[in-house]
Amino acid sequence: MSSLLALEDTFLAGLNNVERRKYVQKIKIVKHLYVKGAKTNADICGRFQISAPTSTAMLNELIAEGLVEKQGRGKSIGGRKPELYGLKDKSLFVLSIHMEKYKARLAIFDNNNSPVTGMQTFPIEVTQDLQAVDQVHEQAMRLIEVSGIDPQKLIGVGINMPGLVASKEGNNHTYLRVPGGAESLQQLLEHKFGKPVYIQNDVKSATLAEYRFGLAHGRRDVLVLSMDWGVGLGMILDGKLRSGASGFAGEFGHIPLVEDGRLCHCGKRGCLETVASGSALVRNAQEGIRAGENTLLQALSEPEIEQLEVEQVIRAAHDGDQFAINILAEVGLNLGKGIAILIQLFNPELIILGGEIAQAKPFVLPAIQQAITIYCMKQLRENTRIVVSELGRDAMILGSVATVMENVFETPLDLT
């Protein structure tokens, strides 16, 4: 077996204890190098509690397999300079797909998270049925072909999608429903692609990206909020992305926040999303415009009002529009009340705000902070920082790369 990542169920079963342990150890080393970058032999010895000769032997095997290479020498700390071992560029590839309701983006990345193709964007419509899946698959196969990469080196496909995604089960419970009794959406995709496929909820995926490449890096308890049309939540708790029993954890947008509130599209009343989301912001703006509020947005025609976008309201605020600033602050206050609940329950060290709302930082952040001061206990509030994502839009597409890496390098043994 020349490749480390055989990933076939039959492969592991055919190994004895020694071979399996070595395989697991090598995967752990590769994941370590992926997550932490190039490292010295000594570092690997220390981290995995193995001796230098064994560690060297395994690294040499990984070099022979073409996954690892020596990348110069590290800094001396008072002795001979150590050899640095790192993942070889372009030795593995991941196909990353991000599906939104009305468009999809895809790109291929290598094992050092560098894009090897440009980003492709095309329109789709994510509905209950599987039509969008076929479109995406077709485009993806074309991208793989055009990219010129060795298909053998493509180790997996990561797909973000909206809705209630049960990653482990491999199904989306909101959209893209597979016919009952048959294989899961994940299995269906794996057959189509002939590769391991991992599906994940969009916000959870972005959360993983923040953890690996963004402001959450190196932290152990972080919440990531994504506010666009709706509001989503992803959570890193004790250094891992947590998804709850069925994979649906983080349905923050639909917690009850307002007593006898407005009807939410989910069918319930007074959900957080009815007062703290892009759709709530736009609704408030539309109502204000129609009620004759003094605002720059009055310049819009009735059909333009109907088609109003979150971005336009934020732009108006940046242009000094007091009405837009007010409704953004109101959304911030409501969101802040929700965030206060999160802080009380999760005690995170950091909360990262992402999505469209990031553009409105100067208008919503003070309101959020104010709400937190009102609704949070001092000891909890003081230990939580709130920041705006630095990854921005990239979080999503990088997230599905991270999702693949996370799962591909997952060791088959988990003892608790």
Next chain:
Amino acid sequence: MSSLLALEDTFLAGLNNVERRKYVQKIKIVKHLYVKGAKTNADICGRFQISAPTSTAMLNELIAEGLVEKQGRGKSIGGRKPELYGLKDKSLFVLSIHMEKYKARLAIFDNNNSPVTGMQTFPIEVTQDLQAVDQVHEQAMRLIEVSGIDPQKLIGVGINMPGLVASKEGNNHTYLRVPGGAESLQQLLEHKFGKPVYIQNDVKSATLAEYRFGLAHGRRDVLVLSMDWGVGLGMILDGKLRSGASGFAGEFGHIPLVEDGRLCHCGKRGCLETVASGSALVRNAQEGIRAGENTLLQALSEPEIEQLEVEQVIRAAHDGDQFAINILAEVGLNLGKGIAILIQLFNPELIILGGEIAQAKPFVLPAIQQAITIYCMKQLRENTRIVVSELGRDAMILGSVATVMENVFETPLDLT
């Protein structure tokens, strides 16, 4: 070194890789036997991916150290009957202490979680200062002496306490504050006892007990709610007790639930505790009695009303008192709204209700279920069962035993 659990910082440092790995492996085996009960050699080989001779050798060492014994033979699955290896009764002891605001309970348990002393209860007052600590220590030392156990075999002390407990840091941020700059409360106690001491918040401790010995056993995502005077929350997520960045996660009682609500003792307004707790129940009862509601509780004199206990209201409900039933249902509805938030955020498979409220199950559970139906998304609601604790009051004292075992057997390496 004859004992497995040396637990001195200097001990591990003095080991080389091989010795350390073996030590870790043996601890893992002991923890496995503790958590799962007696097991066969083959089971241990499979679980830890080691060969039969190595496994046998380690078990023999553990037998020699007096921790493990052969406990008869297991069932055959088509061949020779396997030898069962289990933890020897009374080979290790844990001192378990449960501190409430006005009383403390303590008892000594052995490594099979059997009490080896009766439960001792005595009055204390947990305040900002350390007075209660001295009282508890004194009583504890007396209990150890009276019990007649070999002090060498006492491996640790577990202490539950109310308040914001930062277990890792070793301090309580609400009560029992140590003078600034000095050692932590945990270190102070370790010096007093001359043993490893683990402090934990009472509800988190009970949660661990539910996980090890109660209805949460074998499940991976469980929330435990404890409702007495206040409301507390403990969470098992992905098979581990999670406490957030500073250890304060689970402050469920003080999430904002009511807009412009009543003033809470924490200083904020509209906290869940103001409408869904023992204190809210008693307050509602008192107000109703004084307003002349038609209830059995009218029989109480004014000083008795002032001293009203949760238990009395629940008893009245059991006696068919409609007023008591109504206010319990109201509390249930509010609690249910809070639980709906928890389900949306955590997606637990199980929620265990504990504390005094367990006694009022027939009156609050329907109301809770009703609130969940209103405020939860179908997909989340359907995957969550809500039950009442079967451990009851024992959860607390067993919890601090589990806390000690959890930490004592924790391997020093944790690679993520």
Next chain:
DNA sequence: AAGCACTTTTCTAAAATTTTAACAAAAGAT
């Protein structure tokens, strides 16, 4: 600036440990 003492890395071979293989004993299945 050169030299010396001390570290750290890297490599190799002997020593120690762990595993596999082989086999006897024990139990169930036919």
Next chain:
DNA sequence: ATCTTTTGTTAAAATTTTAGAAAAGTGCTT
């Protein structure tokens, strides 16, 4: 009663570690 399966030992084989030595640095002293 015989055959198959599983367990529990023991001895040979394989693997991993330790120890020792050389190589390659750093940093202090003169």
